[in-house]
Amino acid sequence: MVNKVFDLGFEPPNFEKRFVCISEDVILSAQISACFNKENTYFITLEPPRSFHKYWNNEFIKLNNLLAKINPEKIIFARVKPRMINAIKNQLKIRNDKYIYLYNKSQVRDFAIELGTIFRGELCCPPDFEKIAHALLEAKRKKLRLIVKGSAEYEVISETKSKHLVASDSSEFINPVILGNYAFAINADLKFFDYDPPYSPKEINEVIRDSRGGGKRGSIAKNISDELTKWLEDKVGFKYEFITFLTSEINYGYFVPTIATCHIYNRVLPSHFICGSIIEPHVKVESALLVDPDFFPNSETDEIKNLLKGEKVFIKELRGDKFSNLDLDNYIQFYPYDFLFICSHGDFPKGVQFKIKFKDKLGAEHIIVVNIFDTFDPTQKGIGDDRLIGVKSFIEFLELDGDVWYQKKYKKGTSKTAVEDFLAIERKDWNVLERRESDMKFCNVIVTKDPISPYMPMVHSISDPNSSPLVFNNACVSIYTLSGDFIHAGAKFYIGTLDYVNDHIAIKLAKTFFKKSISENQSLALSLWESQKELAVHDRDKLYSCIGCHFQKFSFNSGNKKKNIIERISKVNQIRARSILFKNLEKNVKERHRDALIFLVEELKSLNSRNGSTKS
Numbered sequence: 001m002v003n004k005v006f007d008l009g010f011e012p013p014n015f016e017k018r019f020v021c022i023s024e025d026v027i028l029s030a031q032i033s034a035c036f037n038k039e040n041t042y043f044i045t046l047e048p049p050r051s052f053h054k055y056w057n058n059e060f061i062k063l064n065n066l067l068a069k070i071n072p073e074k075i076i077f078a079r080v081k082p083r084m085i086n087a088i089k090n091q092l093k094i095r096n097d098k099y100i101y102l103y104n105k106s107q108v109r110d111f112a113i114e115l116g117t118i119f120r121g122e123l124c125c126p127p128d129f130e131k132i133a134h135a136l137l138e139a140k141r142k143k144l145r146l147i148v149k150g151s152a153e154y155e156v157i158s159e160t161k162s163k164h165l166v167a168s169d170s171s172e173f174i175n176p177v178i179l180g181n182y183a184f185a186i187n188a189d190l191k192f193f194d195y196d197p198p199y200s201p202k203e204i205n206e207v208i209r210d211s212r213g214g215g216k217r218g219s220i221a222k223n224i225s226d227e228l229t230k231w232l233e234d235k236v237g238f239k240y241e242f243i244t245f246l247t248s249e250i251n252y253g254y255f256v257p258t259i260a261t262c263h264i265y266n267r268v269l270p271s272h273f274i275c276g277s278i279i280e281p282h283v284k285v286e287s288a289l290l291v292d293p294d295f296f297p298n299s300e301t302d303e304i305k306n307l308l309k310g311e312k313v314f315i316k317e318l319r320g321d322k323f324s325n326l327d328l329d330n331y332i333q334f335y336p337y338d339f340l341f342i343c344s345h346g347d348f349p350k351g352v353q354f355k356i357k358f359k360d361k362l363g364a365e366h367i368i369v370v371n372i373f374d375t376f377d378p379t380q381k382g383i384g385d386d387r388l389i390g391v392k393s394f395i396e397f398l399e400l401d402g403d404v405w406y407q408k409k410y411k412k413g414t415s416k417t418a419v420e421d422f423l424a425i426e427r428k429d430w431n432v433l434e435r436r437e438s439d440m441k442f443c444n445v446i447v448t449k450d451p452i453s454p455y456m457p458m459v460h461s462i463s464d465p466n467s468s469p470l471v472f473n474n475a476c477v478s479i480y481t482l483s484g485d486f487i488h489a490g491a492k493f494y495i496g497t498l499d500y501v502n503d504h505i506a507i508k509l510a511k512t513f514f515k516k517s518i519s520e521n522q523s524l525a526l527s528l529w530e531s532q533k534e535l536a537v538h539d540r541d542k543l544y545s546c547i548g549c550h551f552q553k554f555s556f557n558s559g560n561k562k563k564n565i566i567e568r569i570s571k572v573n574q575i576r577a578r579s580i581l582f583k584n585l586e587k588n589v590k591e592r593h594r595d596a597l598i599f600l601v602e603e604l605k606s607l608n609s610r611n612g613s614t615k616s
Contacts, residue, residue: 008163008241010523012281012551013185014041019100020070021045022063022088023078027148029177030132031105032078034139034146035112042185042278044070045177046271048084060091062272062490065466067092069279076100105147112145119145125154129171130192136180137190160239164188164550167236168246169195170266178271179246185278186551188244193235197228201249202397203405204228205480206441208254209499212540220404229255242525244550246270249484253546254498257539260529263547268488274549276468276492282555283470283492283524287314287565289337291328293344293449294320296503300474300510301343307518313339314561321449328448328455333489334596335603336464336568340471342478343510345447349373349454353398353438357431358422360415367433368422369399373440375456394456394481396441444482446475459485461592464568468492470524470554474510476500479545493524493548501543509535509544517554525550562607569604573597 016036021044023029029045036043046066049059067075075098077085089099102108112119123144125135132148134156139146166183168175171192183190199207207228210221232255236243242260245252253261264270288308292301301319308315316335318328332340351373359365373394397419400408410416445454459482462469470493471486473479479496486494495513497506509531516527525546532542576593 009187010526010551010553012278012549014038015070015185015275015278016041016043017070018073019043019076020067020072020074021076021078022048022080023076023177024048024174025079026129026132026174026176027127028078028102028105028108029174030136030180031108031146031148032076032102032111033136033177033181034144035108035115035117037117037140037143037184040185040187042274043181044271044275044278045174045181046275047174047269048080048088059269059272060087062269063088064091066272066275066279067094070275072098074098074100076102078102109145119143121145122147123154124149124152126150126152128154129176131156133171133176133180133190133192136177137183140180140184158191160189162187162189163241165191165236165240165243166246167191167193167243167252168266169193169250170246170248172266175246175266175270178274182274189240191236195250197231199224201247202480204250205498206405208251209441209477212499217404225255232256242550251479251498251545254542257542260526262525262550263545264549265484265487265547267484273487277549277552280468280492281549281551282553283338283468284555284557285311285313285338285470286557286559286561287316287337287467287568288339288341289316289318289331289335291318291331291340291342291344291446292320293447295345295447296343296507298507299343300507300514301341303511304341304514307514308339311518311556312558312561313556314565323448323450325448325450325452325455328446329457330595330599332457333459333461334599336467336565336572338467338469340469340473342446342471342473342475344475349375349440349445349456351394351396351438351440353434353436354430354432355434356422357433358425360418360421362413362415364411364414364418366401366414366418366422367399368397368401368419371396371398371438371440373456375445375453394440398441444478444480446473446478457482457485459489462486462490464572466568470548470552471495472510472513473497474506476506483545483547487547493546493552495524495528495544495546498543498545505535505541521553523550524548524552524554566604566607569600569607573600573604576600 021029021032023045024047033043033045049063077099102111120143123135123139124147125131127148127150131154135154136146166179166188168179179190207221207224210217211225232252238256238259240259243256245261245263246266247263248267249265264273290301290305292299305315318331351371353371355367355369357365357367397405399405403409415421445456447454469491471491472495473482476497477499479498483494483496512531512534513527516522516530517524528544528546532544536542576597579593580590
């Protein structure tokens with residue numbers, strides 16, 4: 001079995017249902033994970049919520065929801081601090097006899113005996129995080145006990161055992177354990193690579209866009225794009241049929257145009273995302289939200305609508321000029337949908353470009369060029385002309401001291417934190433040298449027929465805690481800020497574009513994708529890859545990227561979908577109404593609950609009236 005080369009499969013793995021491990025300790029959680037070596041089975045190891053992170057409360061809620069769905073027999077705390085254990089236990093409200101506490105390797109050995117795990121030998125490795133990940137994968141495949149100790153020697157042997165590679169540019173936190181377990185469960189090879197090019201994720205995205213243009217900027221970007229392709233080939237190898245990238249939002253798939261890819265973001269609790277995808281491997285669609293301002297006379301929306309109707313999906317449409325940006329914001333953030341499809345112009349709106357002189361903390365002078373976009377949308381507070389206006393702002397960096405941003409250099413005697421020093425200066429105190437109108441480069445907006453402005457989503461949450469939707473944003477340049485926002489808010493899968501896409505290609509690709517994913521029941525990632533492969537003339541035209549696990553598929557079930565959506569909204573309303581009463585809830589969170597409740601109560605009334613009921 002060990003010498004077997006695994007085929008590429010798109011079926012989801014099973015998962016260990018008896019035990020779940022909560023840990024932020026790589027060494028101990030890896031040794032525990034090695035005790036669970038049943039083939040094609042994922043052992044769930046979850047990071048605890050981060051105590052002082054701004055998403056702290058949301059992470060407790062997500063952890064609670066995941067554990068409720070898994071319903072394990074036992075929860076293992078592996079070297080978790082007592083304060084965190086108490087906080088988690090207070091949230092979970094689970095009996096004390098369901099908890100196991102492990103703090104050292106001798107306890108892990110005793111646990112393996114009680115579990116009844118039979119090992120064929122031992123595998124030792126040093127406390128090097130990347131080596132631990134590889135050793136964990138090898139130990140699980142060979143059914144060996146994993147021992148981590150400082151005196152051990154372990155050499156990572158690079159050999160191809162699968163047609164699928166899991167590649168990560170980060171070995172931080174417990175990512176090595178997560179990926180060792182994940183690669184084992186999906187029969188994939190594993191590789192870590194240091195991200196050493198001098199470009200941030202945002203700069204990489206700019207390179208992708210500029211490389212398809214002309215002029216000096218286009219020429220520089222093409223050269224950098226070619227360098228990145230060669231660099232990535234050297235790091236991970238292009239000998240696989242599929243690559244899953246764990247990344248901090250770099251769309252590596254664009255630089256691997258001959259191989260099918262998907263991405264998983266590692267910025268916020270990737271263990272929770274992977275776990276949620278495995279325990280619910282299908283996007284179960286009962287409710288769909290279709291957004292189409294009708295800019296395209298032959299858009300794909302009606303065809304998608306008919307496909308969904310054939311599956312008895314309850315459909316809510318926002319079409320033409322019949323909805324405002326406020327309506328769109330309410331539906332995206334509060335309405336319980338399982339599938340969101342956006343067919344519109346995505347755009348980089350007109351902003352204002354500023355050329356600004358400032359001093360860093362060492363007193364050195366710099367000149368920085370930035371684009372700023374401000375949008376002004378009505379809120380639900382107030383009535384008519386007295387309605388309050390919400391302001392959203394987005395900043396993009398273009399140049400520093402005359403250098404294109406992704407080629408910026410820090411001059412001798414200047415601060416390496418010059419950018420942070422600039423951001424600390426309030427806008428009213430800027431020393432502006434030049435100011436002019438400019439096109440934004442990264443700020444994702446959705447163009448609607450609202451006369452006020454384009455819609456700039458800032459997605460904080462998705463309404464239904466039991467919904468983890470697929471979002472297909474078939475607008476231009478829709479992968480950047482929006483993909484991370486939707487994934488962090490709870491989406492299970494996101495599809496967007498890296499640059500401007502020809503209208504005809506966008507329509508045809510969407511129709512092909514949904515034919516493959518719905519009519520032919522292929523996985524979402526494979527459907528997207530095959531659709532691009534059929535339609536793209538050149539590799540640089542493969543501009544769609546996806547965030548999510550490779551095995552995710554659509555799923556449809558029978559039943560009264562309209563009745564289900566009414567019940568879902570009613571349940572969400574009850575949850576939000578109770579939340580408003582919590583004394584310790586932050587003011588802005590309470591306001592969001594109130595806004596959602598006002599919107600959903602009206603939506604429920606509308607649904608009930610069409611359903612012949614007066615109940616609200």
